[in-house]
Structures are given as structure tokens and as C-alpha cells.
Amino acid sequence: MNIVAQPLTTPLARPAPPAPYGMLAELTHRCPLQCPYCSNPVELDRRNVELDLDTWKRVFSEAAKLGVLQVHLSGGEPTARRDLEDMIRHCVEVGIYTNLITAGVGVTPERLQSISDAGIDHVQLSFQGATAEITDKVSNFRGAHERKLAVAREVRRLGLPLTINSVVHRANIHQIPAFIELALELDAKRIEIAHSQYYGWALRNRGALMPTREQVFWALDVVEEARARLKGKLTIDAVVPDYYAKYPKPCMNGWGRQSLNVTPSGKVLPCHAAETIPNLDFWNVREHSLSDVWLNSPAFNAFRGTDWMPDLCKSCERKELDWGGCRCQAMAIAGDAAATDPACHKSPLHAHMLALAEADAATGEAEYDYRRYMTPDRNN
Amino acid sequence: MTETLATTGIPRLARGVRLRNDEARGQWVLLAPERVLNPDPVAVEILKKVDGVRSIDTIVDELASAFTVDRARVATDVDAFLAGLVEKGMIEVTNPVIGDAAS
Numbered sequence: 082m083n084i085v086a087q088p089l090t091t092p093l094a095r096p097a098p099p100a101p102y103g104m105l106a107e108l109t110h111r112c113p114l115q116c117p118y119c120s121n122p123v124e125l126d127r128r129n130v131e132l133d134l135d136t137w138k139r140v141f142s143e144a145a146k147l148g149v150l151q152v153h154l155s156g157g158e159p160t161a162r163r164d165l166e167d168m169i170r171h172c173v174e175v176g177i178y179t180n181l182i183t184a185g186v187g188v189t190p191e192r193l194q195s196i197s198d199a200g201i202d203h204v205q206l207s208f209q210g211a212t213a214e215i216t217d218k219v220s221n222f223r224g225a226h227e228r229k230l231a232v233a234r235e236v237r238r239l240g241l242p243l244t245i246n247s248v249v250h251r252a253n254i255h256q257i258p259a260f261i262e263l264a265l266e267l268d269a270k271r272i273e274i275a276h277s278q279y280y281g282w283a284l285r286n287r288g289a290l291m292p293t294r295e296q297v298f299w300a301l302d303v304v305e306e307a308r309a310r311l312k313g314k315l316t317i318d319a320v321v322p323d324y325y326a327k328y329p330k331p332c333m334n335g336w337g338r339q340s341l342n343v344t345p346s347g348k349v350l351p352c353h354a355a356e357t358i359p360n361l362d363f364w365n366v367r368e369h370s371l372s373d374v375w376l377n378s379p380a381f382n383a384f385r386g387t388d389w390m391p392d393l394c395k396s397c398e399r400k401e402l403d404w405g406g407c408r409c410q411a412m413a414i415a416g417d418a419a420a421t422d423p424a425c426h427k428s429p430l431h432a433h434m435l436a437l438a439e440a441d442a443a444t445g446e447a448e449y450d451y452r453r454y455m456t457p458d459r460n461n
Numbered sequence: 462m463t464e465t466l467a468t469t470g471i472p473r474l475a476r477g478v479r480l481r482n483d484e485a486r487g488q489w490v491l492l493a494p495e496r497v498l499n500p501d502p503v504a505v506e507i508l509k510k511v512d513g514v515r516s517i518d519t520i521v522d523e524l525a526s527a528f529t530v531d532r533a534r535v536a537t538d539v540d541a542f543l544a545g546l547v548e549k550g551m552i553e554v555t556n557p558v559i560g561d562a563a564s
Contacts, residue, residue: 100485102497148485150497176481178492203477203494242477242494270550271494313548318495 098385100148101375103340105155105353106137108165110345112157113186114220116209117449118248118283118290120353121157125454126345134164136366138171140343143371145175149341153205155182157345160192169199178202182246185232186225193232197239204236205244205273210252211259219252221451233267244271249300250290251442257303264315272315274304276322280354280409282452289449291441297322324438328399329406329422336384336408341375349374351381354409358418384408384419393421393428465544466517468536470554472543473513478551480508493551507539511552517543 110125132140141152152172159165160183172179180203181196208229209219216226236243245264249257257274264272276297277283277290292300300322308317323330333340333352342350347366350356356363362379375381383389387400394405405411406422414423414437415430423430466472474480480500483490489505491498500508506528510520521539525532546552 146485148483150481150483150490150492151495178479180494202479202492205494240476242475244494 103151104149105153105342108159108162109157111161115451117286118277119452130346151178153180166199173200185229207246211256237268243269245269246273250277251292254292275320288441288444288446293442323424327426329424332407335404337381358412468517470556472511472554
């Protein structure tokens, strides 16, 4: 036995976390679409609390200094910010790679030209369906699909690389082959097939979104086959469904390990759903530098590394592969953010989680509780 | 081994692909959509010369003289490396048209 006495006055030194590679900048929560699985929180930020341009510029400069290489300009709909081009120009100036994540509704060819001229590196465009009928129904916006097609063509005409993002769930999972065909037709080099992740809005709508086990396994086969067939032509990245999984997803590749997320009002989160965990102390860029938040904020240190893990995870050979899975899911299903992710087959709640999915998939519920501001707006 | 790319071709990084010095980590990185690649030191030396102006021949000449290595060996390495990135869509090679200079 080897016991080393530690002085009580100085805390054990925590090794400095590695620098983050990516930052999700949620510039606004305003969006013309109302997707029922939106990754924004249920309590959406309004325009009057959004960070101004100068603050965003400071945040991007601090991000570059901290080691962030890529910024994902997202929302809501990021083009709702009229100063988006100024932000892109600033990122280019400080050497950050910029990725625009857009719904492509209300984006004119002139606006795209201006975004391209500002120096955007890559555009990711969402499609809620592979056909107009499904896109318009899921986004609750008539004519959305046609507008997206026009934006995709314009993006390629400008010579910008294009990624198609499709969130899949019960109403469109059968369209995965059609999504892939659509990506090829639109000359995208990359497609994300992202199974809906059940936090916030999606958790509210889980009954209407959850696919059956058979659908999920069919989808995995379809993606695997398409990947092999289209190698070198189209990159297919998949976000896996985990309610039917054996192992949990390595959420964010570990809490506070590679990336961070800044909300429209300036809160810095380890992931976009982190606010579903109560009592975590999130710092704001209005009061702290990004580096200070990354290194010292209680929320980022809460589940960093492996020290926080329950014995079940700590003793697992996959602890630095899965990083304990997803903290927000542990919160949502186990009611404890520090529990083993119930998606893991070792979790005592694994069978319970599977039963929830099977029950939801069997409901036949088809009505969505669409994403929207919860209270009437008095300011804008 | 035969080269797969025309050595008179002029390679350039595709739009959406950038090479930069990552000072925070003391390394060079190649940035692409949702990707961060860590090229090895040899790859970095090649990529630094991919500027949309130099031809593959020029790049090979410069590397062979800078590192005093056999030119044929450099040509094979450069071709294999660039061809791999062309296949990934990260590098485009334009071939100068004969008589282009006069137009």
C-alpha cells in the first residue's frame, strides 16, 4: 500500500485540459423553421439578449488564441444576423476556419454571394426530408424544400463545398437512400445522417419521432452499404441512434475535451444540451474570457476526464473510448447527470431505456409539438 | 512506379481546404469540412508549396534541391501524396493550356 500525504491547504493540481478544436457559435435562436427535434433549448433566447458584434469578435479572437481551429456559425438561423459577414471576415482575419450551418430559407443569392465574398469556407445545409412533402411538414414551413434546393445549387455555383445535413426519425428514416441520392444530385461532397438525439425539443417529441428497432438497424445497413459504394465520391458521416445501442455514444468525445458551445446570450456550454442539467454553473463570455471558462468554469470541470465517473464506468475498459457516454442523457433517463449513460448495456437502467423507445415507437403519434418561443414576445 | 498526375499540372487546395500553422499545439494542420488533418513533416513541406502557381515539376525540383534527395524518389512521393488528396477532393490540379500565355 502506498499512501502519500497531501497538504490540506493546496488542492491537487489538475492537469490542464487540452485545447479545444471546435466551437459552435449559436449566433441567434431566431429561425423561420420549427423542427420538433431542434437542438436549441426549450427556453429560447430572444433577440434583445443576443451578444453584439463586438463581443462576438472578441470571442472569436479569444477562441483562436485558445486553439480553436474551426467555428461552426449556427443558430437558430445564423443568416438572421445581418452582421454575419462581419463575423466571418473577423474569423478569417484571426485564422479560424468557418462553417455556416444554415436552414437555407430566406437566404437570397445576393446574400450567399456576400457570405462567400466574406470568406466562408464551407456550408452545411439542412434538409428535413428528401421530398417537399416531408421537409415542409417537419419544418412546418410551406415551400421550405424548394428554397433549400435553390440555396444548394447557388452554394455550388459559387464553388463552395456543401454538406447536406439530414436529421432522421420515424417520419423520414425510410428516406435515407433518397437523402443520399439528393446529396449526389446537389453535388454535395458530404452528408450527415444524424439520428435525432433526445434532449430538449426532441425529448418532448420523442413519441412522434422515435423509430422502431427494425427501422434503426435497417438504416445502419443502408448507410454502411452506401459508404462502401460511394467511397471517394461522397463522405457519409452518421450520428448514431443510441436508444437501441449496446454502448453509449462518446458524447462530444468527452465533456470539455475538444469543443465548446456559445449560446446567443453568451453562455458557454460543453454541449448544446448541457443546460438540461440543473445546478451546473455556466459562465458567460460577458464576464469571463473564453480561456478562463474553458480552464476554470465549474460546468466544464464537472464531468471532465474520468474522476467524476461512477465505479461502473471507472472500472470499465472503455472509459476513455465512451467517456461515460452522455451526461444529458443520464440526466434525462436516470435523473442523475453523474450516472452511467443508460444507453450502455451495463447500466441498470438499460432495459428501461429500451422499453421507453419501444413504447414510443409503437405509439403511432404523428403530431409534433413544434419548436417555438414559449411566451409572447414584447420586445421584437 | 509511374506517376498518376501530369507533372506539368498546377495543384491548388480546393475551396474549403486550408493549411495553417496551429500555434497553440505547435503543429501544421490541414483544415477541411468537419475535418482536421495532421500532415506529417514531409507532407507539410509539400503542402507549403501547393499555391496554385507552382507546377508539380517545380515543387519536385524545389524539394529535391532543398533536401538534397534523389529527384525520382521525391517525384514518386509527391505524386502519391497529391493523388491521394485529389481523390479526397481536397486538391485540384489544373493543367496549363498550350498557348494560354499568348491569350
